[in-house]
Amino acid sequence: MNQPTADSRTRILDAAEALFADRGYEASSTARIAGHANVPKGLVFHYFPQKIDVLVALVDERTFVEELPDGSGAAVEAVPGDPAGTLSRLARRLPLHASPAMRRILFREADTHKSVRERLGRLNSEVFLRARRALELAHPGARGDQARLEAAAATFTAVLIYQENLAGLTGQHIDPDAVAELIARALGT
Incomplete structure (x- = not known):
């Protein structure tokens, strides 16, 4: 398997931003975020140990x-x-x-x-x-x-x-x- 890249992390955040804006945090599973970002679900957890960490990163960085x-x-x-x-x-x-x-x-x-x-x-x-x-x-x-x-x-x-x-x-x-x-x-x- 390929090593995680900063591009993967950005794609995860981009996907989460789109999904959270459209559906809300609660209605957006990590599986859906991974699918939208076209990355394995485990890679989401590599960068963000919990789903809340995705939201916090979005808010802090964007x-x-x-x-x-x-x-x-x-x-x-x-x-x-x-x-x-x-x-x-x-x-x-x-x-x-x-x-x-x-x-x-x-x-x-x-x-x-x-x-x-x-x-x-x-x-x-x-x-x-x-x-x-x-x-x-x-x-x-x-x-x-x-x-x-x-x-x-x-x-x-x-x-x-x-x-x-x-x-x-x-x-x-x-x-x-x-x-x-x-x-x-x-x-x-």
């Missing part, structure tokens, strides 16, 4: 936002006086790495798997911190009203993270630029 080095907002390009444009640029440049399938998996499995829930929380926190920092830099007057600033950042974060999930459920696509403009107007700019 959903992330590159974290800011010190939370300073260094990666946020803000234009003072232009919160809408700043948020729009943030949405386009945000290194949010999660395919539509991975976003479905995150939302579906967050209720039943702690590691998934924690990853979703970290994604949400990082995007929120960037959105808040972008708004602080673009609209310095908003700093005096932290509650509105945080509500604006949370709203924008929700749109960025949840839009794929919403599109999958309803077919609706939300334009982040339109949301950025709405948020800027709500902040009084």
Whole structure:
């Protein structure tokens, strides 16, 4: 038999991602994952001793936002006086790495798997911190009203993270630029 390769591991993860997104974690057996990946079932267990390890690897390796080095907002390009444009640029440049399938998996499995829930929380926190920092830099007057600033950042974060999930459920696509403009107007700019 051939030695396991990194390509085999990738095929297993690709298969699991497709199956978990389509059927859910519980309805996707390791045998089905192996079949979909075109590898022997034992190879799945070679890389992932338990089925939950496949889910954890997917979540850890395929959903992330590159974290800011010190939370300073260094990666946020803000234009003072232009919160809408700043948020729009943030949405386009945000290194949010999660395919539509991975976003479905995150939302579906967050209720039943702690590691998934924690990853979703970290994604949400990082995007929120960037959105808040972008708004602080673009609209310095908003700093005096932290509650509105945080509500604006949370709203924008929700749109960025949840839009794929919403599109999958309803077919609706939300334009982040339109949301950025709405948020800027709500902040009084």
